[in-house]
Amino acid sequence: MSQLTIETNVSEIVTVLPQSADLFRKLRIDYCCGGKISLREAAEQRELAPIDVLAKVQKMEEKWVSRQSMHPSSFGEKTLVAYIQEKYHESLREELPLLSPYVTKVARVHGERDPHLLKVLEIFNTLRKELIDHTDDEDLNVFPMILKFFENPSEELKYKLRPHVAELEEEHDNTGALFHELREITNHFTPPKDACGTYRLVYARLEQLEKDTFEHVHLENNILFERVKTHLN
Template identity: 75%
Template sequence: MSSLTIDTRVSDIVTALPQSADLFRSLRIDYCCGGKIPLKDAAEQRNLNPLEVLNSIHSIEEKRENRLSMEASSFGEKTLIAYIQEKYHESLREELPMLAPYITKVARVHGENHPHLLRVQEIFKALREELLNHTFDEDQNVFPLILEFLNNPTAEVKEQLKTHVSELEAEHDNAGRLLYELREITDNFTPPEGACGTYRLVYARLEQLEKDTFEHVHLENNVLFERVAKAL
């Protein structure tokens, strides 16, 4: 049962569930400077039904918990690929464009006094481009090829797969290096004392992005690609 209620402060909801910031932003509920008030009050100030807003928050929470509850390594290849696409690929296509404006804002507002934020912005831009291109390539080319090979392991498809898997693993390594630098320059995603709500939100969501990406890479490198390698 969720601990989030209409009496929970808006800022505390975003801390516990960073993706709720997108909902608050769309509803024009201030979760940053004006976020230290109960959800009930914040919703009523916008002439919204607090229970309806809370239900939307619980839906976001439930979606996240459902994604975390599945043991993907036990899935068959077809199910595993579908799971990776739904949990990680679709999530990246949703999260990366939504997170970008927050990072741009924090770099613009605080970059002069915290110059590392300009590098955070650069890393995020590179990471966003790499991850979106990478997942597109997997969805359009590599995953269909894997399924084709497992159904009909011809020599031609085998050679194509070897090249693709090698390239993907190199891309995984590069994404890992970018995430490592991100963690280093943000002091383990620890916002400075007195940081505003948007600053804290950016760090929380970057840390979640790191976690999800490492899980994503693990399932591909150590589960899916390992199975493919044994069949090659």
């Protein structure tokens, strides 16, 4: 059961549930410099009903918890593909556009003092494009081919699948290298001691993005694609 209440500080809510920053931004609730006040007080300042804002936060939290609670290694192929699409592909399509303005803002505001943030922005923009293109290719082309292959294996599908799986694994390696560089230049996503709330938010969400992406890649490389490759040999 959620420990978040209307008396929880806004800044604490964003620390526990970084995605809630999107909601607060939309509602024009300050979670950064003015975030050291309760959700009740912050909502009332915006003439919003605190209990309604809390309900929105808890709905986001429930969605996040449900995505963390499943154990996909024993799923059949159809369920595993659906799980990857729902938990990771949909999440990427939600998170990357939402996170982009924050990364851009931090680079613009603090890039002169901390020039590595300009590189963070460059890497993030590369990741954003490559991850969306990659997941689109999987959803539209490769995953349907994999499911068709498991339903009715054929030499023709074997021939088609081999280069696709190899290409996806190579793209996963490239993604891993980008995240490694991101982690190195951010000192393992450790913000400066005097960093503002948005700066800290960006680092927290980039680290969460790395975690989710590595879990995503693990499910594909080591479970789904391994099952495919045992039938391709």
